Amino acid sequence: MNARFKIAADRFDIDRVRADFPLLQREVHGKPLVYFDNANTSQKPASVIEAVDEHYRLHNANVARAVHELGEEATAAYEGARDRLARFINASSSQELVLTSGTTQSINLVAYSFLLPRLRPGDVIVTTVMEHHANIVPWQIVAQRSGATVKAAPINAAGELDVEAFIALLGPEVKLAAVGHVSNVLGTVNPVRELARECRRRGIPLLVDGSQAVPHRPVDVQSLGCDFYAVTGHKMLAPTGTGLLWARKEHLQAMPPFFGGGEMIREVSFEGTTFADPPHRFEAGTPNIAGFAGVTAAIDYYERLGFDAIRLWESELLAYATERLREVPGLRLFGEAADKEPVLSFLVEGAQATDLATLLDLEGIAVRSGHHCAHPLMAYYGVPATLRASLAFYNTPEEVDIFVAALQKVRKLLL
Numbered sequence: 408m409n410a411r412f413k414i415a416a417d418r419f420d421i422d423r424v425r426a427d428f429p430l431l432q433r434e435v436h437g438k439p440l441v442y443f444d445n446a447n448t449s450q451k452p453a454s455v456i457e458a459v460d461e462h463y464r465l466h467n468a469n470v471a472r473a474v475h476e477l478g479e480e481a482t483a484a485y486e487g488a489r490d491r492l493a494r495f496i497n498a499s500s501s502q503e504l505v506l507t508s509g510t511t512q513s514i515n516l517v518a519y520s521f522l523l524p525r526l527r528p529g530d531v532i533v534t535t536v537m538e539h540h541a542n543i544v545p546w547q548i549v550a551q552r553s554g555a556t557v558k559a560a561p562i563n564a565a566g567e568l569d570v571e572a573f574i575a576l577l578g579p580e581v582k583l584a585a586v587g588h589v590s591n592v593l594g595t596v597n598p599v600r601e602l603a604r605e606c607r608r609r610g611i612p613l614l615v616d617g618s619q620a621v622p623h624r625p626v627d628v629q630s631l632g633c634d635f636y637a638v639t640g641h642k643m644l645a646p647t648g649t650g651l652l653w654a655r656k657e658h659l660q661a662m663p664p665f666f667g668g669g670e671m672i673r674e675v676s677f678e679g680t681t682f683a684d685p686p687h688r689f690e691a692g693t694p695n696i697a698g699f700a701g702v703t704a705a706i707d708y709y710e711r712l713g714f715d716a717i718r719l720w721e722s723e724l725l726a727y728a729t730e731r732l733r734e735v736p737g738l739r740l741f742g743e744a745a746d747k748e749p750v751l752s753f754l755v756e757g758a759q760a761t762d763l764a765t766l767l768d769l770e771g772i773a774v775r776s777g778h779h780c781a782h783p784l785m786a787y788y789g790v791p792a793t794l795r796a797s798l799a800f801y802n803t804p805e806e807v808d809i810f811v812a813a814l815q816k817v818r819k820l821l822l
Contacts, residue, residue, distance in 0.1 A: 412804055415723045419716045424801050427452040427708075431801060438771030441806045446591050446619060446750055446797030447775055448641045451701070455644055458704035462697040469693055471670055481696050488699035489686075491706050496617075496636065497627040498653050505659070505686040506694060509650035510618045511541045513637035514585075516652055516689060517614055518545035519665040521635075522583050528554030533576045533584040533611075535560045535568055536787050537593060540780040542585050542616045555582070559783065566593035566742035574605050584613045588620035592779045592795065593742025594725075594750030596620070603632035612658070618642055622799070623721060623748045625714045628653050644705035646698040652689075659685035668692045717800045724798050724807070725749040731811045735818065741793055749798035752779070755814070758821040760794040766817035772810055 425431050428450045433440050442450060462484065468477035470485045485506075493501035507513045522532070532546045536559045546557050560573035568586075577584065584606050589596050599615055606613040612634040620626060622643040628636045635658070640649030654662075664671055664682055668691035673681040682688040709717075728751055732738055737756030754760060764776035775795040778785045785791060796810065 411727060412720075412723050415716075415720045419712075419720045419800075421720070421801070421803055424712070425803070427454070428801055429453055429456070435771045435773070436769050439809075441772040441802075441809055443796040443798060443802065443806075443810060444773045444775050445622070445799040445802075446642070446779075446795065448647070449622060449644050449799060450801065451644055451646070452705075452708050454708055455646070455701045455704045459646060459697045459701045462700040466700075467697075470696055484700045484703070485694060485696050488702045491703050492638075492651055495626075495706050495709075496621070496638070496651075496653060497629055499629060500656070502684075502686060503653055503656055503659065505652040505654070505689045506699065507637075507650045507652055508648045508695065509639040509641065510616055510637040511639075513635075513650055513652035514541055514614065514616065515545045516665070517583075517635050517637075517654070518549045520662040520689070521612075521654075521658060522546075523549040523553060524663070525582055526550070526553035526555045529580060530555040531576075531578070531581045532557045533560065533573070533581050534558075535573065535586055535597075536562050537566070537568070537590045537595065537781065537784050538585070538587055539591050539616065539618070540782070542587060542614075543783065546583075546585060562595075562787065565744055566590065566595045566747075567744045568595070568597050570598060570601065573602065577605060577609050577611055579609075581609070581611050584611055585616070586613070587616040587618075588626075589618075589623070589748050590742065590750070590781075590784075591619050592750070592752050592781045592784055592793065593744065594619075594747035594752075594797075595742055595744040596746040596748060599631050599633060603634075606634075607632060619748065619750070624718060634658060640698065640702050640705070644708055646695070646701040648695040649698040649702050656685075659689075662689075664688045664691070666691050712800070720800050721749045721798065724802060724804065725751075727804050728796065728798060728807045728810075731807055732814075735811065735814055737818075741788055741790075750795065751797070752793040752795045754790060754793055755818050758818060760792040762821055763794050763814070763817055766820060767810075767813055770809075770813040770817070772813055774810075 466480040468481040470482040490501045561569045614635040615633045618639040636653040638651045641647040671688045671691040741752040760776040777792045
């Protein structure tokens with residue numbers, strides 16, 4: 408173990424943690440897997456996999472549609488996940504949480520149900536240059552339908568939001584602002600509390616994309632002061648197809664459903680339909696019940712480890728990986744904010760990001776290459792793509808060393 412990790416290791420048994428993740432034990436192309444694509448999706452601990460398996464083996468039934476025992480068990484698991492998620496993000500009530508397939512669905516729900524009915528020609532939606540496409544494209548679609556426009560606040564060379572410029576955009580014509588809590592490309596942590604405070608002063612609702620924040624830090628939506636907070640389950644140890652939208656109660660009560668079907672109604676007739684109360688009016692159809700059983704297990708796992716220990720380990724890992732990458736000749740890092748999570752985007756002079764990623768895969772190393780669903784950010788830096796190594800608490804300094812050695816090796820092959 409590298410000496411700098413000693414204090415963190417005293418509080419964090421990395422060997423025991425890694426043993427909880429079955430996929431980390433496999434080989435790729437005959438070499439031990441080094442998984443550095445966590446910003447895309449996290450690996451799952453055995454307890455999450457077992458929770459999904461147990462649901463299908465012992466409790467499989469639909470929710471809210473039967474009085475038989477299996478139906479009641481499935482409903483209890485699904486609504487139990489809502490309760491656990493509410494506590495996890497410190498919502499004041501579980502009824503403020505709409506269970507969704509992830510952040511993309513959550514943001515689209517706000518775009519179509521909350522924002523579109525309020526938009527008029529000349530209105531403005533404010534976001535930032537560093538956003539994921541999921542926090543850009545839905546706003547563009549509803550803006551095109553209504554005659555509104557989307558404006559993006561700039562960033563500086565370090566990848567930090569220009570807060571003054573963001574605030575300057577918050578004029579009386581702005582009907583919603585949207586910002587990522589943490590950039591999926593840069594790792595930059597945005598000052599959400601400050602942005603929320605400025606939005607509240609002007610009566611502007613603020614949506615926060617929390618996809619990249621929740622896996623790394625505790626989130627308290629009441630303390631943040633935003634109006635909407637979106638989360639994706641598969642980035643926080645849980646199964647794919649799970650997520651949530653937290654919204655202030657008054658917003659949910661005022662929002663009409665935009666997706667209709669079973670279980671989101673009180674009564675249906677051909678003369679008209681009355682809808683269920685929030686949040687169920689936004690949850691038409693059969694949900695990913697087994698997936699949300701996995702969400703509960705994922706939260707249990709985070710709480711057993713504790714975010715204090717997770718954050719200490721990850722901060723040391725980020726600092727070490729940053730130092731090691733600087734040893735690579737011709738390497739350019741993107742995003743050096745003072746406050747950031749363990750995401751490292753970079754290019755190596757003379758080498759294409761995709762070529763590097765392909766050769767690294769042959770060394771057993773999984774990293775991401777491309778635009779990372781952030782075309783405007785790539786345009787800001789004047790590059791078509793980057794290579795991204797995104798770390799998690801189950802990664803190790805030894806894996807960083809293997810990664811950097813492999814990067815040095817494949818760089819020489821390409822130059």
